[in-house]
Amino acid sequence: xxxxxxxxxxxxxxxxxxxxxxxxxxxxxxxxxxxxxxxxxxxxxxxxxxxxxxxxxxxxxxxxxxxxxxxxxxxxxxxxxxxxxxxxxxxxxxxxxxxxxxxxxxxxxxxxxxxxxxxxxxxxxxxxxxxxxxxxxxxxxxxxxxxxxxxxxxxxxxxxxxxxxxxxxxxxxxxxxxxxxxxxxxxxxxxxxxxxxxxxxxxxxxxxxxxxxxxxxxxxxxxxxxxxxxxxxxxxxxxxxxxxxxxxxxxxxxxxxxxxxxxxxxxxxxxxxxxxxxxxxxxxxxxxxxxxxxxxxxxxxxxxxxxxxxxxxxxxxxxxxxxxxxxxxxxxxxxxxxxxxxxxxxxxxxxxxxxxxxxxxxxxxxxxxxxxxxxxxxxxxxxxxxxxxxxxxxxxxxxxxxxxxxxxxxxxxxxxxxxxxxxxxxxxxxxxxxxxxxxxxxxxxxxxxxxxxxxxxxxxxxxxxxxxxxxxxxxxxxxxxxxxxxxxxxxxxxxx
Ligand code: SF4
Numbered sequence: 001x002x003x004x005x006x007x008x009x010x011x012x013x014x015x016x017x018x019x020x021x022x023x024x025x026x027x028x029x030x031x032x033x034x035x036x037x038x039x040x041x042x043x044x045x046x047x048x049x050x051x052x053x054x055x056x057x058x059x060x061x062x063x064x065x066x067x068x069x070x071x072x073x074x075x076x077x078x079x080x081x082x083x084x085x086x087x088x089x090x091x092x093x094x095x096x097x098x099x100x101x102x103x104x105x106x107x108x109x110x111x112x113x114x115x116x117x118x119x120x121x122x123x124x125x126x127x128x129x130x131x132x133x134x135x136x137x138x139x140x141x142x143x144x145x146x147x148x149x150x151x152x153x154x155x156x157x158x159x160x161x162x163x164x165x166x167x168x169x170x171x172x173x174x175x176x177x178x179x180x181x182x183x184x185x186x187x188x189x190x191x192x193x194x195x196x197x198x199x200x201x202x203x204x205x206x207x208x209x210x211x212x213x214x215x216x217x218x219x220x221x222x223x224x225x226x227x228x229x230x231x232x233x234x235x236x237x238x239x240x241x242x243x244x245x246x247x248x249x250x251x252x253x254x255x256x257x258x259x260x261x262x263x264x265x266x267x268x269x270x271x272x273x274x275x276x277x278x279x280x281x282x283x284x285x286x287x288x289x290x291x292x293x294x295x296x297x298x299x300x301x302x303x304x305x306x307x308x309x310x311x312x313x314x315x316x317x318x319x320x321x322x323x324x325x326x327x328x329x330x331x332x333x334x335x336x337x338x339x340x341x342x343x344x345x346x347x348x349x350x351x352x353x354x355x356x357x358x359x360x361x362x363x364x365x366x367x368x369x370x371x372x373x374x375x376x377x378x379x380x381x382x383x384x385x386x387x388x389x390x391x392x393x394x395x396x397x398x399x400x401x402x403x404x405x406x407x408x409x410x411x412x413x414x415x416x417x418x419x420x421x422x423x424x425x426x427x428x429x430x431x432x433x434x435x436x437x438x439x440x441x442x443x444x445x446x447x448x449x450x451x452x453x454x455x456x457x458x459x460x461x462x463x464x465x466x467x468x469x470x471x472x473x474x475x476x477x478x479x480x481x482x483x484x485x486x487x488x489x490x491x492x493x494x495x496x
Contacts (some may be wrong), residue, residue, distance in 0.1 A: 008199065008405035009110040010035035012218060013077040013182040014187040015238045016209025022071035025078035026220045028211070031218040034265060035110070036082035039093035039144035042287045043106035044073040045186045048106050054079075054093040054118045077187050078180045079108035082407065096146040097202045099155045105164050107149070107187040109142040110199045110214060111349030112405040114463055116141045119174065123147055145175065163189055165237055168192065172235070172248050177463055178256075178404035180230075182212050189238040196254035196462055197232030198404045200270055203243070206458045207413070215268040245338070254453040254462040258406060260445050261395045262303060262366050271447035276306050281444035282394040282436060283310025283364060290434030292362055292390045293314060298322035300365040300377060301349070308364035315362070322356045322363070322381065323349045343378040348473055357385035367395045368424070369408060371415035375428050382429070391430040396457045397421065404453065489494075 010032030014024050025042045040062040041054025044466055051071060055062040059080060074152065079094040084428070095106040113119070125146070152167035164185045178198035183190040189489035191212040193201050204224035211224040219226055230236055233249035256263070259270055266276035286307065297317050299308035302325060312319035324350055368374050381389050397416030402408050411417050415424060425433035442449035455461045 008035065008112065008178075008407075009108070010080040010184045010214045010218075011077070011108040011110050011180060011213035011240075012079075012199070012208070012214070013108075013184065013189045013191060013211070014209060015075045016206055016211075017074040018208055019074075019206070020265060021073055022068050022074040024206075024211075024327075025076045026059065026063050026068060027222050028213055028218045029078045029080050031221040031265075032080055032214055033059055035214060035263065035423050036080035036171070039081045039090070039457075040079070041081075041093050041095050041108075042071065042078045043095040043097065043108075043184060044071040044076040045184060046073040047186055050097065050106055050184065050186055052095055052097045052106055054090075054095065056090055056208075057092060075184055075187070077108050077184045077189065078108055092140050092143075094142060096140075096142050098150040098153075099379050100150050100163075103153070103163065103185060105153070105183060107142060107146055107147065108182045108305040109140075109145065110180040110201075110405065110414075111194065112403060113141040113143040113144070113175055113179060114177030114403055114465060115175070116144055119144050119148065122174070123151070131298045145179070148174070156468075158321040162237075164188060164190060166223055168235060169248060179284060180214070186378065187239055191230050191236045191238075192248075192254045193230050193232050193234060195233040195249040196453065198250055198254060198256050200255065200259060200264070200268075202229040203227045203230055203236060210243060212236070212238075215264055216270075217265045217268040220267070229271075231484040252462070254446075255451060256404065256406070257441070257445075257452040257454050257457070258395075258402075260452075261441070262304075263406070266306060269383065271445070271451065273446040279306035279366065280310035280313075281446070282366075282441060283307035283312075284314035285310075285444050286364070286394050286436045287314035288433070289437060289440055290392055292360075292392075292432060294362045294388070294390060295474075296320045296322070296355070296359050297362040297364060298355075300363060301325040302376075303367075304363075304365040304394070307366055307392075308362075311362060311364050317362065320355050321352060322361060322384075322386075323351055323377070325349055345373055345380070347378060349380070351380050351384040353384040356381060360388040360390070361386050362390045362392055363430075364392045364394065366393070367398055368393055368415055369398050370413050371424065371427065378429050388433045389429075391425075391428060393433075393435045395441055396435050397424070398456055400456045400459045400461075402456050403461065404455070404463070406456075407484050410455065432480070 012019050012028035022044050039056045040059045043052040095108045097106045148171045149167045152170040153163050177196045180199040180201045181192040202216050203217035205227050206224040216226050232251040232253050234247050236245050263277050268275050297308050297312035297319050299305040399416045401411045453462050
């Protein structure tokens with residue numbers, strides 16, 4: 001990945017009487033930190049009161065012993081956020097909490113709804129569509145879901161305490177797009193995935209309780225074992241009576257393909273497949289598809305490592321390191337001055353000239369989104385004496401914006417949006433360039449090809465997108481108009 005594009009979010013939940021649930025949630029969020037670094041939050045119930053603590057920053061910046069100690073309870077949810085809708089500020093940090101009469105519930109959301117304007121309008125908060133769009137733009141879709149649930153929540157009509165579950169049954173059918181939720185009230189932990197399952201959610205077992213997490217790796221870290229994926233279109237409710245499932249929509253699985261390519265941790269399993277092994281297979285496929293006569297295969301660390309290992313193995317070319325990554329550069333790093341901005345990439349990656357000098361290199365990364373970092377990496381390798389630089393990418397060109405929870409910015413910022421592979425090769429300054437074909441990438445996952453969303457690579461959006469212009473599709477002067485994206489199901493009027 002040539003830049004740190006915004007991952008959507010990570011969610012975690014635990015129902016485990018007798019366990020320090022806030023501390024377990026802290027560990028779970030720490031394991032999911034790669035999915036969102038802007039804010040972190042935990043909600044805990046002691047059976048009577050739901051307490052929420054959240055703030056801007058990394059998990060370790062938001063929580064310490066002092067903040068965790070008072071969070072007593074038997075049930076908790078947690079959230080790490082990277083803003084995909086709404087601005088990045090404290091008010092948008094999650095879990096979202098809503099009080100309804102004497103009761104209340106908390107919600108953590110991973111994903112992005114595609115019908116926020118319609119939902120805002122249905123709430124009657126604003127009179128017209130344009131105004132509703134303003135609301136949708138000025139707040140988060142998670143807030144909207146909180147409001148919808150609060151209005152459907154009727155503690156006075158239920159005697160069995162299943163108010164939140166009932167409210168969800170009313171609200172979920174109206175939501176479109178990508179949503180994985182963890183929710184809680186004072187007595188229940190609930191996990192939900194949208195009918196396509198864009199974002200992952202797994203169920204785990206811990207002694208005396210249950211865990212929900214965006215990725216199976218978070219289960220390992222809290223000592224839980226994997227039970228199963230929450231199915232697309234499924235709601236799972238956990239309380240003192242155990243676990244009960246209910247299907248609220250027919251499943252049409254479309255897991256985000258980029259979870260396999262980049263987002264998920266390598267030690268996570270999705271669709272029963274090891275992500276690390278799948279990424280190595282992507283490299284092997286790439287070697288078969290785009291061989292090159294070279295002396296060393298090297299990754300762009302760390303994202304390109306497994307695919308580079310696979311490429312080297314399949315090509316029979318020695319694997320080596322040509323770049324060293326500074327392990328301690330995080331998102332919070334502040335450029336010291338404009339003058340030093342050009343040093344930005346070197347602060348993260350520095351070449352090893354003794355490994356590179358005079359060599360014909362195959363350089364492997366998992367994706368190129370904007371290309372600016374990749375270009376600087378190539379330039380560094382040339383300066384360090386590389387004889388040839390052959391760039392290989394273990395996914396197809398990233399041409400379309402994501403509407404389902406990955407923040408890739410404006411379409412005009414996507415390098416491949418309006419450039420051919422030959423033009424990108426020239427822009428990067430490499431001797432050759434090849435991207436892995438989509439069908440080979442899908443084969444390498446080891447899962448069913450039709451069970452993935454590939455919209456950013458194919459333009460085929462599984463859920464009609466609200467308005468392609470909302471991602472600022474800009475045609476630069478003189479550029480050929482880009483092909484219109486295709487909705488795989490009912491096409492949205494603005495795209496047909
Ligand atoms: S558009 Fe791309 S990044 Fe977004 S959900 Fe689909 S595959 Fe993932």
